[in-house]
Amino acid sequence: MAERARVLEVDDVTLRFGGLTALDSVSLHIDEGEILGMIGPNGAGKTTAFNVITGVYQPTSGAVRFEGQPLAGLKKHAITRRGIARTFQNIRLFNSMTALENVLVGADAHHSSGVLSALFRTSKHRREEDDGHERGMELLEFMGLTSRADELAANLSYGDQRRLEIARAMATGPKLLCLDEPAAGFNPQEKVQLMELIKRVRDRGYTVLLIEHDMRLVMGVTDRIVVLEFGKKIAEGTPAEIRDDPAVIAAYLGVDEDAS
Amino acid sequence: MGVVRTYLDRMARRYAALPRPARLALIVLLVIFFYVLPLLRPPIITTEQIDFGGVMFGVAATALVAVGLNIVIGYAGLLDLGYIGFYLVGAYTTGVLTAYHFAWPFFLVLPLAVVVTMATGVLLGWPTLRVRGDYLAIVTLGFGEIIRLIVTNVGWLGAAAGIKDIPHPPNIGPAPKPPFDQGGLFSIPSLQWDGIIPSIDQGRDTRFLIFGALSAVPYYWLILTFLILILFADRLVKDSRVGRAWEATREDEDAAELMGVPTFRFKLLAFALGAAIGGLSGSLYASSQGGYINPQSFPLLLSILFVAAVIVGGAGSRWGAIVGGTLVAYLPERFREFADFRLLVFGLALMILPVYRPQGLLPPRRTIRARVAAKEIDQLEGRDDAQTEVL
Numbered sequence: 316m317a318e319r320a321r322v323l324e325v326d327d328v329t330l331r332f333g334g335l336t337a338l339d340s341v342s343l344h345i346d347e348g349e350i351l352g353m354i355g356p357n358g359a360g361k362t363t364a365f366n367v368i369t370g371v372y373q374p375t376s377g378a379v380r381f382e383g384q385p386l387a388g389l390k391k392h393a394i395t396r397r398g399i400a401r402t403f404q405n406i407r408l409f410n411s412m413t414a415l416e417n418v419l420v421g422a423d424a425h426h427s428s429g430v431l432s433a434l435f436r437t438s439k440h441r442r443e444e445d446d447g448h449e450r451g452m453e454l455l456e457f458m459g460l461t462s463r464a465d466e467l468a469a470n471l472s473y474g475d476q477r478r479l480e481i482a483r484a485m486a487t488g489p490k491l492l493c494l495d496e497p498a499a500g501f502n503p504q505e506k507v508q509l510m511e512l513i514k515r516v517r518d519r520g521y522t523v524l525l526i527e528h529d530m531r532l533v534m535g536v537t538d539r540i541v542v543l544e545f546g547k548k549i550a551e552g553t554p555a556e557i558r559d560d561p562a563v564i565a566a567y568l569g570v571d572e573d574a575s
Numbered sequence: 576m577g578v579v580r581t582y583l584d585r586m587a588r589r590y591a592a593l594p595r596p597a598r599l600a601l602i603v604l605l606v607i608f609f610y611v612l613p614l615l616r617p618p619i620i621t622t623e624q625i626d627f628g629g630v631m632f633g634v635a636a637t638a639l640v641a642v643g644l645n646i647v648i649g650y651a652g653l654l655d656l657g658y659i660g661f662y663l664v665g666a667y668t669t670g671v672l673t674a675y676h677f678a679w680p681f682f683l684v685l686p687l688a689v690v691v692t693m694a695t696g697v698l699l700g701w702p703t704l705r706v707r708g709d710y711l712a713i714v715t716l717g718f719g720e721i722i723r724l725i726v727t728n729v730g731w732l733g734a735a736a737g738i739k740d741i742p743h744p745p746n747i748g749p750a751p752k753p754p755f756d757q758g759g760l761f762s763i764p765s766l767q768w769d770g771i772i773p774s775i776d777q778g779r780d781t782r783f784l785i786f787g788a789l790s791a792v793p794y795y796w797l798i799l800t801f802l803i804l805i806l807f808a809d810r811l812v813k814d815s816r817v818g819r820a821w822e823a824t825r826e827d828e829d830a831a832e833l834m835g836v837p838t839f840r841f842k843l844l845a846f847a848l849g850a851a852i853g854g855l856s857g858s859l860y861a862s863s864q865g866g867y868i869n870p871q872s873f874p875l876l877l878s879i880l881f882v883a884a885v886i887v888g889g890a891g892s893r894w895g896a897i898v899g900g901t902l903v904a905y906l907p908e909r910f911r912e913f914a915d916f917r918l919l920v921f922g923l924a925l926m927i928l929p930v931y932r933p934q935g936l937l938p939p940r941r942t943i944r945a946r947v948a949a950k951e952i953d954q955l956e957g958r959d960d961a962q963t964e965v966l
Contacts, residue, residue, distance in 0.1 A: 369833060395835035409826035412819070420823045423816045424835025430844065433815035434808055440815060447816075487835050 319346040320382075322491050322522045323399075328367055328377035330546075337363045339546045340377070345491065350513065350523040352537035352554075354530065356566060360546040361526045362404055365495055368524075369401050370394040382490070396424055400489035402480040404496045404526075410469035414460055414479050417468050418451040421486030454482040457519075458512075474505060478512070485521070492516065493524045498532065510536040530567065534558065542566065583937075609799060613792045614781065618768045624911050628781075628791035632863060634904040635798045636856050641884040641900030642805055642893055643852025648882065649891035649939075650813065651845035652825030653704070654712040657719030659878035660699075661850040665692045665857025666868050667726060670738035673862065676731075681744045685858050692854025693847045700846035704839060707828070719878050727870040737869020741861050743786035744797060751785055759785040786864075794863045801859065802897075805852055809893050812848075821845055883925060889935025898937050 323345040330338040338360050345351045353361050366372045368379055370391040379386045386394055400421070409417050426447065432440040455461050458478040463471055471479060477497055484492055494513065498506045510532055517523050527533045533540060534554040542550040542557060544566045550557055557563055590598060613628040622630045640662060647655045668688040672679045679687075703714045726732045751758030759782030767776035781790040786797075812818060820841045823831040832838045861868050880903050888899025907917045928935075 371829075371833070390837070391832045392835045392837045395833060401833060403830065407827050407830040409823045409830070411826055412822055416819055416822075420819050420831065420836060421834050423819060426816050428816050430812055430817055430848070433812045433817055436811065443816065483834060 319348065321345070322347050322382060323368065323524075324380040325364070325368065326378045326380065328364075328374040328379065330363060330367060330372055331375045337546050338367065338374070341543070341546070341548050342377075343541045343548065343551065345522055345524055347490075347522055348517065348520070349538040350517050350525060350536060352533040352540040353524065353526045353543065354528070354533055354540060354557075355543035358545075359543040361543055362495055363546070364543065365401060365493055365524075365526065368493065369399055392424070395487050395489070398488070398490035399493065400484035400487045400491070401493040402477075402484050402495055402497060404499065406473075406476050406480055408468040408476055408479060408483070410467065412468060413465050414455060414468055414471060414475075415448070415451050415464040417479060417483050418454055418486045419447045421483040422447040422450050422488075424487040450486060454485055455479075457485075457515075458482045473500060477501075477509075481512075481516070485516070490522060491524060492521045493526075495526045496528065497525070498527060498529065506532055530558075606803065610796060613795055614763060614765045616766055616768065616776075616779075618771070620909070622908050622911070625908055626791055628795055629864060630905065630908045632791050632795040632798060633908070634901050635795055635802055636860050636863075637881070637884060637904035638897045638900035639798060639802045639805065639856040639859075640853055640881050641888065641896040641903075642802070642809060643849045643856065644881050645885050645888075645890065645893060645896035646809070646821075646845050646852070647849035648885050649889075649896065650818065650821040650825065651842055652821075653842060653845065654708070654882075655715045655846070655849070656712050656878055656882060657699075657715035657717070657722075658849070658853055658881050659873050659875065660715075660719040660722040661692050661696060661853035662857040662860070662877075662881075663722055663726065663873040664695045664850075665689070665854030666861035666872070667732060667738070667857075668692070668854070669858040669861040670741050670868050671732065674741045674866075675733060675738045678742075681742060681862060685855070688858035689851050689854050692857070693851040695854075696847040696850025697843060699850075700843045704842045704846060716875075716878075719875060723870050723873055723875075733869070735870060737867060737872070738861075739867045741866040741868065743862055743864075743866060744794075746786055747784040748782075751782070751787060757782045757785065757787075757789065759783050788864065791864045794859075798856070798859045801855060805855075806893060806897075813893075817841070817844065887925070887928060887935060889938035892935070892937050892939040895935050895937035895939075899935070 321344050325341060325343045327340050327342050328338055329336065329340055341360075341364060343351075353364065355361050363372070367374050370386060370389055373387065381394075381397055381399060384397075386397070389397070409420065412420070426443040428437070428440040428443050431437075452461070452464065455464050458481065460475060460479060460482065463475055468476065468479060481492075481494065481497060497513070498509050501509060506529065513523060513525065513536055525533070525537060534557075537554060539552065540550075540554055540557045541548060542560075542563050549562045549566060550560045552560070590601070593601070613631045616627055621627050640658070644655065644658050647653050647658070665688045668691045669684050671677070672684045672687065673681060699715075699718055703711060703718070706714060727735050732738075746758060748760035749756075749758045757780075761783050762780045763783055765776045765779035765781070766773045767779075779790075781792045784793050784796075786793050820831070820836045820838075823834065823836055824838045824841055828838050884899035884903040885896055886899070887902060888897065889895030907921070910917055910920075913920070
């Protein structure tokens, strides 16, 4: 297999909040077109790692590089425009806006028409509106939300809200899509459907970083897995390697103190 | 309240079902009605104890302010308690440039006042918009007071005595030659009502178009024209990338930022545009019939009233802002006989409203819009049974 381009490199990143070390020299990388799973027990630092990647936190030391370029110092919206989009563990849609408008906000990330364009309805404004609507409707269709397009986001069902969040993130036209526990609160069947969806997302050319609790699901869908515990990376490898890794088993099942 | 709402909804639906020319005609009729309202002097709503034209000017000025503040509070979700500061800056810029230190023509100063106020908005917003919510409210509250205290104490700005003899907007037609020739092109009479029987009131002519001491109606016409223009602009901007970015920022600032919205820039833009409209209203107020401003014209209470206008009307809805601004400015004038109690009544109303109608009198009509859009989609997908007339 040809060497695939590295989309994201997290290089020896440490993040401290006062005395608490949330991330401790974590290094990982994501190759183009793969689905990388990030797992670990509660409080392991998965979402914190997400927040460092998307610019919510600046690492205390170490660097995050996206397509070879360092992200340090970039504003969050600038990072999104570079090509990293994310969803949230607890759904954070724009509730008073319709499903389509939510996606349009994402699509607007690459638009630039301002007040004057809007006031005079310039050709640029119209082109960007058309482009946004076209892309938005196409994404809603992909997510199976076409009939909900004009429903307020707050009125959508839980599952639809989760899917809408993914659509909104995809609308920003990212290379790397970071999904933070997209299957949280789903029943087993819905989870399986969602994993199928994530595979289809990848097949459309997105690289996916996936946080998920459910080991069995992650095994089925990811190409590689990184395991975090207490802010440290304790294992990395293919799903099969991870399954048999004693450190991972210990982290998830605990270690019998008598035996150790 | 619910009855009114249902009735309004039904009206809106019926209106949306009309053919385009009919709807245009209706709008034109409504606009004409508002232009001639101070001349019609309909019973009950006309204020008898105080010049009705002047009251209508005040109402339109407040509605204009409310529309501007609605951009800041309603669209972008920034609680600005110092909006009176921008009103003041607009008024004082006009006062200084047309009367106090210079004598520049009105229609040159008006856009200048808007630009100066906009710059003030950016200047204030740059440091303060980094704080959120309650903190922003406190900072802006302070700003409103600081500006008022500055003009009270700076001699170059007239200090406590204020600025008088601010020129009125230029007349159209021959200038008046007192004592008998009132000038202007022609005369428009007013009506008077005996019960429900109208008759021409010869004693209340309005000369077209003289901005003088005799009739306040031309001032009202001028500000109403600006109000209508601003409403169109407001609609165009709201229904674009800018409006969406504001709404997303209001709903969840962090999520908006992570979806690629430069939230700070858009908050600053909302602040600047809101300020500009406040400045426009202030500028028109300064050159209105009184032609006199002093620091006492811009008390903190007025700032709170502006916020109340937006909230009462329904934050985020431009028609709500107009209704709110109208109520806040009109009711105290109409019920002058209860002058001692009007603030009490107003306060009670403000307490009752959040209990029974927390979203305001006319909240944004998202549902109707969503319905129209649904039809549009049906059409785009070529479903022929969809109604053809949607916009």
